[in-house]
């Protein structure tokens with residue numbers, strides 16, 4: 001059981017439907033990405049109805065017997081399912097990869113569901129393609145916030161990005177009494193993406209670690225989506241943006257559901273902060289590295305399985321690694 005924390009962070013809000021040209025809103029976005037690595041977006045165009053549908057069909061899926069789910073991984077060839085006891089005893093997830101989210105979801109559905117159904121795959125295709133559009137928009141605004149005209153100058157660096165969805169299901173142990181104690185549903189980690197877009201349901205429990213090392217709640221807020229900076233962007237921006245450590249704690253005897261969309265550089269991309277981003281007179285804090293090599297490094301990290309923080313991109317490619 002971990003120590004309880006009751007502080008919640010008020011995140012910067014970005015209305016994604018409006019063009020952002022105000023220098024003050026761009027600089028406050030850049031500031032929040034440096035301090036917290038998290039912000040929230042509104043008017044994102046994803047209906048609550050789509051969430052209700054995806055969550056109810058996902059519930060059906062996670063309610064299937066373990067033997068059925070294990071046909072999808074982690075030891076089968078599909079490897080789309082992460083069972084309990086890999087990340088935590090209370091966490092399981094299913095991965096749906098782009099760009100053809102329909103095909104990826106259907107290949108899992110075909111194995112899981114006896115009846116032929118394409119509803120699940122259609123919904124994930126709709127969700128995935130909306131997430132791709134949102135990620136591109138978010139990246140454009142983030143580049144604008146780094147420098148004048150950077151959205152045009154550096155757009156080519158991001159043109160081969162790809163995305164995948166992770167459907168997360170948390171089942172707390174019955175011993176968790178309402179608000180009396182908490183367990184870790186997903187341990188402290190950083191994401192390996194450029195940006196991640198997270199939908200969390202009403203249960204709450206997502207926390208971000210402040211620069212001082214304090215855990216702060218990110219309370220659910222209806223109609224908003226969370227965006228967080230991942231390791232790839234932390235390195236590419238030479239730490240002008242921060243890939244914050246975060247985790248999920250479970251405090252209620254209720255299942256929790258979330259959807260995370262990871263927008264990543266192509267595997268073969270060499271990550272090197274451009275001079276214009278580093279800024280004159282500043283030192284590059286990362287050696288150039290190939291994305292795939294970092295992903296493999298994290299996978300092989302026995303100390304922190306499943307993307308836990310054990311080691312980060314700083315240990316992998318940092319000029320001055322974290323003290324271990």
Ligand SMILES: O=C(O)CCC(=O)C(=O)O
Pocket residue numbers: 166168186191198199200206246248257258259260
């Ligand atoms: O469940 C959540 O709210 C966050 C999940 C998360 O951090 C992840 O999937 O990387």
Ligand SMILES: [Fe+2]
Pocket residue numbers: 189190191196246
């Ligand atoms: Fe995460």
